Amino acid sequence: MTIDKELTKVNPAAYAPYRNPREYITSWTDKIWIARGLGHIHDHYSPDVKVHTAYGETYGMDNVISNSLQKMVAFPNRGGGHDDVVWEKRGDDGFISSHRVLNNATHTGHWTYGPPTGKDWVNRSVAHCLVKDNLVVEEWVxxxxxxxxxxxxxxxxxxxxxxxxKSPVLGTTINRENSSITALDSIDNVLARGISGPRPDIGRAECETVLALFDRVWNQKFFDEVPEHCADNIVCQTVRMRRVMGINPYQMETMELLSFIPDGKLEVKDICVHDSEDLGLRVATIWLLKGTYSGSPVYGPTNNAPINILGSSHFEFRNGKIIREWRIYDEIAILAQILRNDSVNNN
Incomplete structure (x- = not known):
């Protein structure tokens, strides 16, 4: 499918002095994290930026700088590969950027998790950034x-x-009723408007394929319909660096995620599409899966704890079907909700 380039054209002032939104995101990320130019955060973030995580949310640049400084000291050789940047126009002066990163570092400084271990780690993350007038105004990490x-x-x-x-970000107790992940607005039509604002009508067929996969397979449990949406050699790369390939392994990976939260319902909160010559057409999503810990005891004995899972999936298309998915969510946040429920009920 050919996407109308006029619908995707972003005002160059939104990403100046870089060549495009992709270079805007990758260049300043390297400037801050690789070259350690922490002060450049002032150049790229709005003073009142709002940052959402699986544990809560922060407001303002001071929190961004403070958290970043501590992380740099804990992991001074932190590197990362820019797996992809899926970006899409947002209004006349901005864009949404879904930046997927493969991170690696050595734990040589003090961090939330304790004193240095001297060990290496690798993981994946997604930073879903809303950029307006050349500044990041809101971010979902x-x-x-x-x-x-x-x-x-x-x-x-x-x-x-x-x-x-105690949340490492807010320093306050996780509150399910008021946390950012439960307070995300209900979305009437994510193809027209998600949490990042109104979007252009592009990549509709591919977006509808993704939404049908989430609705029919995840929510309605028609796992036999995976081949309708995915290529036979579908690859899914997900948490703990797992990788599965093929219809049956893909079905099982999805079923295992849903098995501990069998009443879970997923809602796509944001969606964006980008088509490039080097990587083809990709669809990026932010989603929220809500239910109770009432199924398989994946994380210990079930206790019917309310669970909210903030996740992101990037999909790569070929010949109208999904050929790759990168699925990222935070299992530690899931565990924290389960354990908090036990603590509340035992007090």
Whole structure:
């Protein structure tokens, strides 16, 4: 499918002095994190930026700089590969950028998880940034933190128990009623408008394929319909650096995720499409899966804890079908919600 370039054209002032939104995102990310130009955050973030995570949300540039400084000290050799930037126009003066990164680092400084272990870790993350007038005004960040703890040899249950009492971002108790992940607005028609604002009508066929996959397969449990949406050699790369290939393994990966939250319902909160000569057409999503921990005891004994999973999936298309999915969510945040429920009920 050919996308109307006029509908995708972004005002160059929104990403100046870079050549395009992709270069805008990757260049300043390297400038801040690789060259350690932390002060450049002032050049690229709005003073009142809002940052959403699986644990809560922060407001203002001071929090961004403080959290970034601490992370740089804990992981001074932190590198990362820019897996992809899926971007799409938002209004006359901005764009949404879904930046998928393969991170790696060595734990040589103090961090939320404790003193240095000296061990290496690798994970994937997505930074879904809304850029207006050349500044990031809102960001949704999703990280595979379980992979980090696994590589560092730390107990994820102990870390999650600590987070259940106090969020590392906010320093306050996780509150399901008021947290950012439950307060995300209900979306009437994500093809027209998501949490990042109104979007152009592009890539409709591919977007509808993604939405049908989430609705029919994830929500309605028609796992036999996966071949209708995905190529026979579908590859899914997901949390803890797992990789599966083929229809049957893809079905099982999805079923296993849903098995511990069998009443879960997923809603796509944002969607964007980009088609490029080098990578083809990709669809990026932010989604929220809500239900109760009432199925398979994947994370210990089930306790009917309310669970909210903030996730992101990037889909790559070929010949009208999904050939790759990158699926990222935070299992430590899931554990924290389960353990917090036990703590509340035992008090």
């Amino acid at each position: 999703i990280r595979d933190e379980f992979a980090v703890l696994e590589h560092l040899g730390l107990d994820p249950y102990k870390v999650a128990a600590d987070l259940a009492k």
